[in-house]
Structures are given as C-alpha cells and as structure tokens.
Amino acid sequence: MTAREAGTDRGAGMDCGLAIGHLSLDLLRRYNVPGPRYTSYPTAPVWKEGVGAREYEALLLESAREDEPRPLSLYLHLPFCEKLCYFCGCTVVITGSEHRLEDPYLSTLEREIDWVASRAGHRRPVVQLHLGGGTPTYFAPDRLEALLARLRDRFVFSSDAELGVEVDPRVTTPQHLAALARAGFNRLSMGVQDFDPQVQAAINRIQPYDDTRPLVEEAHRLGFPSVNMDLIYGLPYQTPVSFGATIDRVLEIAPDRLAVYSYANVPWMKKHQRILEPHLPGEAEKFGIFQTALERFQSAGFEYIGMDHFARPDDELARARRNRTLHRNFQGYTTKAGTDLIGLGMSAIGEVGDGYVQNARDLAPYRAAVEREGAATFRGVRLTADDRLRKSVIQSLLCHGVIVKAEIERDHGIDFDETFADALERLRPCAEDGLVELLPAEIRATPVGRVFLRNLAMPFDAYLTAPTERPVFSRTL
Ligand code: SF4
Known part of the structure; x- marks a missing residue:
C-alpha cells in the first residue's frame, strides 16, 4: 500500500488526528536518510x-x-x-x-x-x-x-x-x-x-x-x-x-x-x-x-x-x-x-x-x-538575505506544515516559484509518494507527510547539496 492510500485524505488536515496507516518498507528506506533536525538554519x-x-x-x-x-x-x-x-x-x-x-x-x-x-x-x-x-x-x-x-x-x-x-x-x-x-x-x-x-x-x-x-x-x-x-x-x-x-x-x-x-x-x-x-x-x-x-x-x-x-x-x-x-x-x-x-x-x-x-x-x-x-x-x-529567506521557509514547514507562497513573497520580495524552482522539482517525488501537496498558492504537508517534515525541508537547504563522506546528521526516522 502506498502512503497516498494509507490515510492521507486532505479532510484529516492539520487540525485533526494523524493516522498514517501502513507504509511500505521501500518508502521508509527511501526517506530514512541523514538529515538535520532544523533547530537552526543554517545548521x-x-x-x-x-x-x-x-x-x-x-x-x-x-x-x-x-x-x-x-x-x-x-x-x-x-x-x-x-x-x-x-x-x-x-x-x-x-x-x-x-x-x-x-x-x-x-x-x-x-x-x-x-x-x-x-x-x-x-x-x-x-x-x-x-x-x-x-x-x-x-x-x-x-x-x-x-x-x-x-x-x-x-x-x-x-x-x-x-x-x-x-x-x-x-x-x-x-x-x-x-x-x-x-x-x-x-x-x-x-x-x-x-x-x-x-x-x-x-x-x-x-x-x-x-x-x-x-x-x-x-x-x-x-x-x-x-x-x-x-x-x-x-x-x-x-x-x-x-x-x-x-x-x-x-x-x-x-x-x-x-x-x-x-x-x-x-x-x-x-x-x-x-x-x-x-x-x-x-x-x-x-x-x-x-x-x-x-x-x-x-x-x-x-x-x-x-x-x-x-x-x-x-x-x-x-x-x-x-x-x-x-x-x-x-x-x-x-x-x-x-x-x-x-x-x-x-x-x-x-x-x-x-x-x-x-x-x-x-x-x-x-x-x-x-x-x-x-x-x-x-x-x-x-545570516545572509538568502539564509533568512530559507530559514523562514523551513520554519514555516516545520512549525505549521505549510508554506504559504504569498507570505514568503511579501516578506522577502521574491517570486517563490522562480526562486525555488529546483526545490519544487526535488519535492515532486515526495508529492507522488503522498507526503506533500504542491499547490499553486502553497506547499502543504499531508497528514502522513507531517512525520517526514525533515525530508520535506531538505530541498530548501542550500548547504545540503554536496554529500559529505561521513554523515553529520542522524537519520530522519
Ligand atoms: S548521560 Fe543520560 S542523563 Fe546525562 S545527558 Fe546524557 S541522556 Fe541525559
């Protein structure tokens, strides 16, 4: 059963109980990777x-x-x-x-x-x-x-x-x-x-x-x-x-x-x-x-x-x-x-x-x-201006489970889709796995995606692109 089949209906939403049902081992393996806990950005x-x-x-x-x-x-x-x-x-x-x-x-x-x-x-x-x-x-x-x-x-x-x-x-x-x-x-x-x-x-x-x-x-x-x-x-x-x-x-x-x-x-x-x-x-x-x-x-x-x-x-x-x-x-x-x-x-x-x-x-x-x-x-x-921008995007995702594009554009004077074209592309497989919805106005973690917030934040991290020989972060699950 895929995550999308496993209780990711929008109606469950952010304010209701979170039911994640059964997730396949393959999906867990793909998302159980070293990643920051984002108590700061940059980490x-x-x-x-x-x-x-x-x-x-x-x-x-x-x-x-x-x-x-x-x-x-x-x-x-x-x-x-x-x-x-x-x-x-x-x-x-x-x-x-x-x-x-x-x-x-x-x-x-x-x-x-x-x-x-x-x-x-x-x-x-x-x-x-x-x-x-x-x-x-x-x-x-x-x-x-x-x-x-x-x-x-x-x-x-x-x-x-x-x-x-x-x-x-x-x-x-x-x-x-x-x-x-x-x-x-x-x-x-x-x-x-x-x-x-x-x-x-x-x-x-x-x-x-x-x-x-x-x-x-x-x-x-x-x-x-x-x-x-x-x-x-x-x-x-x-x-x-x-x-x-x-x-x-x-x-x-x-x-x-x-x-x-x-x-x-x-x-x-x-x-x-x-x-x-x-x-x-x-x-x-x-x-x-x-x-x-x-x-x-x-x-x-x-x-x-x-x-x-x-x-x-x-x-x-x-x-x-x-x-x-x-x-x-x-x-x-x-x-x-x-x-x-x-x-x-x-x-x-x-x-x-x-x-x-x-x-x-x-x-x-x-x-x-x-x-x-x-x-x-x-x-x-x-922090540079780019750090401040990414920090607020990551904070928004980790704290609220949603990134409202208009808020980020207003606070940082950017075009969200243009600035984060690469991150949005990297989130596409997560969307196919049922962890996130990539909507015109916002990026919203699904109920099951709320368990994977670290993974969803990682595409917005400008410092994670080069893998290190030895991971410096624990695994995300
Ligand atoms: S050694 Fe045990 S009690 Fe001390 S900080 Fe670590 S976990 Fe906590």
Whole structure:
C-alpha cells in the first residue's frame, strides 16, 4: 500500500488526528536518510570557527540597539551527569558520584552571565528560561536557587516568564522540586525514555516506574502547572508491544506534554553508542514503535504537534500550532517566537539578532575563555538575505506544515516559484509518494507527510547539496 492510500485524505488536515496507516518498507528506506533536525538554519555544521567574544559582543550590542529590541530567552547548559546513558547524544561530562566540578562551573557560569547581561540590555524582559544538560538536578537544590537569584539580579524577568528545567528522576529529590518551585519554575521536563527493565539495562539507565511516579505526583502537589515527559523510540530490545506497555505507564502518570524522540544513532560521533548497535530494532520495527506512540497518544487525547512532540489540546503549544504562532529553536518547539536566545554554559548555542553563536564544547576551553574574556563563543554565522529567506521557509514547514507562497513573497520580495524552482522539482517525488501537496498558492504537508517534515525541508537547504563522506546528521526516522 502506498502512503497516498494509507490515510492521507486532505479532510484529516492539520487540525485533526494523524493516522498514517501502513507504509511500505521501500518508502521508509527511501526517506530514512541523514538529515538535520532544523533547530537552526543554517545548521551548526556549516557555521564558521573563529567567532569569538568580540564578534559575539557586536551581535549582542546591535540587537540591543534595535528600535524595538526583542525579548530574551535564556538557555543554561549544566553539563554534568553521574553516569553515562549509552544512547546519549548530548554534550556531557560524566563525573561519577564525586561533584567537585560543580562549584567551579557555577563560578564560571556566573561570570559569563554578568558579561552577557551587561551587553544584552537591561530593559529587555526575559520571557523564557530553560535549564538543560547534562542533568540540571545534578546540582544541589541550594545551588540551583542561587543560580536563579543571580539571573534575576542581572536580568528583568517578565511576570509570566516560562521557566523550565530538565529533571532526571534518578537524582532528583523532593528537596530539588521544592527549591525549583520556590525559584519560580513552572515547567518540568522529565527524562523517562522507556520503563522496560531490559531496555533500561541495555541503555545503562535504571529508572524504575515506582521512583518516577511519586516525583510527578510531588510536582503536581507543589503546583507545577506543566510536566513534560521525554521518551525515546528505536532503543535496543524495544518492540511496538514493549513500547506500548511503557506508554500505558506514562498515561497512568498523566503528563501534560510528551516528547517522543527518535533515537539518533551516530556512533561515528558518539563512540559509546556502538554498545547499543547489536540489539537495535530494524527500520520497519522502529517506525512501528513510533506509530504505536502516535496512535496511542492521540487516542488518549494528545495532539500531534510535529516531529516528536505531543500536547493536550488546551496546552499553549497545541494552541500555537493551530494559530500558526509556533516557533522552532534549539529548545525544539516553543511558543516564544521573536526572542533573542542567549546560550550560557559549555557548548551552549545562542541565536541573537541575525546570527548564531556556540560556546566552546569542552570544559577546559570554556572555562579558560570565560576567565580570559568573559565569553566563550568559538563558532557562529551571520545570516545572509538568502539564509533568512530559507530559514523562514523551513520554519514555516516545520512549525505549521505549510508554506504559504504569498507570505514568503511579501516578506522577502521574491517570486517563490522562480526562486525555488529546483526545490519544487526535488519535492515532486515526495508529492507522488503522498507526503506533500504542491499547490499553486502553497506547499502543504499531508497528514502522513507531517512525520517526514525533515525530508520535506531538505530541498530548501542550500548547504545540503554536496554529500559529505561521513554523515553529520542522524537519520530522519
Ligand atoms: S542523563 Fe541525559 S545527558 Fe546525562 S548521560 Fe543520560 S541522556 Fe546524557
């Protein structure tokens, strides 16, 4: 059965449930190719090295001087974990139970916060803060509170700012949750991945359900308005049936949002992932696991936001998708469009004004650079007019599932069909496979095409034309 036969009727549309039915192995193989996740455009591998504190300072000052400066979104990278999960693709520092790097790291981070705050403009409200990692709750509760106090002292937070933190139930205590609630956090993102004991043993992450559930209950008791859970599909020993059992348990816990990430197997970049390779599910089985999640979460009342996210229909993420105000940045899907994203900490990425920057990816160079200059950026890019155009096309597709040609023509002063003749030609086979409709006024992902948004965006990426010897991106499914 082709994708077009498998439930791609227009009536299902963007606002209704997504049913993808059975897709042929041939189709899955053709579309399961290395491709960016488009949390930025241009994507990080094409950024240039040599973007240091001076260039970053210029970006910050220019953006702060604009007539209507954008509000701020802050991301802090807290990179430490006690143990390595074998699927991990993050930039982490594994320390075991010894926490002697904790305080020196916070001192460096505070210094970087001061440097950025004095250049980002004191009057620009912070509308979003996210602590990611690594494991933010690796840090003791009083350290996290002190960090928040420092940020509140240096920046002005809007009264309805969204304050989120990633929480690893294995090292998070009720005292952590109480400290985070006192500090004003209102979103918890809890790593679960899979509750199956065999999967947990294989990935080196033992996290019993009976430890996770009480933590969520405690979060609800403390009044956290939103609890998100992260799952991963495509891990060793997973099957649609075993993942279905994990989903049952997740639904018992009743989170508000869900992220169901595809396991990104990139052992040539993350060598520890080789351990997992002998027991990974095949392509068809992996997709079957995702399909199970899609069907089960939708029948439980969650809306499919796109890529890997689900939310309840009354959640602001779901509303933003329906209103076409959804945005995508390094934190994934967000409702906070039009901000400058300030990245703080080792390896953190920022999106400021017309550019992107990234901090040094290892601890020693990060600390040395901040001590020396106050900032630690080492690479970045300033967008050209062509980058801005393609960025908005890709954003539109990934966030709304549709590109309205007249909007792009109005915002960028181009003739869409002429400028993107090549991309439209490359999308033709996707249209024949039932993934996208190439209409006179718009390009619209079909319901089944919403699962393949990365593939549909790739023809608009000007930097993907030359294949590299070794893929720098994970596969799209
Ligand atoms: S807890 Fe998260 S960041 Fe730390 S090793 Fe596991 S997956 Fe990586």
